[in-house]
Amino acid sequence: DIQMTQSPSSLSASVGDRVTITCRASQTISTYLNWYQQKPGKAPKLLIYAASSLQSGVPSRFSGSGSGTDFTLTISSLQPEDFATYYCQQSYNTPRTFGQGTKVEIK
């Protein structure tokens, strides 16, 4: 199985901050990497697919980059509604696997 490791596991940031979350795969996955946002008690929401493609309706302050084993999710200017947990997920092979999550909290 491909292991996905996110860092950090949690972070504190202020509104307006630039936030970067990294995700590393245990083997190369090309650009088969997706990012989700989850708020408490809610289903996950797709933000980025294929490493860098913005899902329809997602604000442009979210962006993704990377290929191979190392990937990044960036929020250019953190907004109040962005405080949530973020997960990366590989769709390169079976079983599909997720990172452990990064919780973004208010400083």
Next chain:
Amino acid sequence: EVQLVVSGGGLVQPGGSLRLSCAASGFTFSSYMSWVRQAPGKGLEWVSAISGSGGSTYYADSVKGRFTISRDNSKNTLYVQMNSLRAEDTAVYYCARGYGSGTLSGAFDIWGQGTMVTVSS
């Protein structure tokens, strides 16, 4: 409105069975579909997927041989039959559209609201 509505969760004893349903509306129900679960306070775990025709199915090792995914395209409904349930199967179960790499690179783009399954005596 595009939506997935999940039903069928509840409390079941260890060794028992449960069937979850996921009703789709607002989009063409011909895509790969998946089940993803989340244990209380934990991260996301992909459980199973099925092709649009139902001819191909995929399972996580943790549920292989105990869970069976299926679909009824005439009813726009996805199912998972869960047998021999264990305490470690306790989780919120979500259905989601996606898995096949040909669409959105295999991402899960539509999610149901989830249903809680509790396995306890």
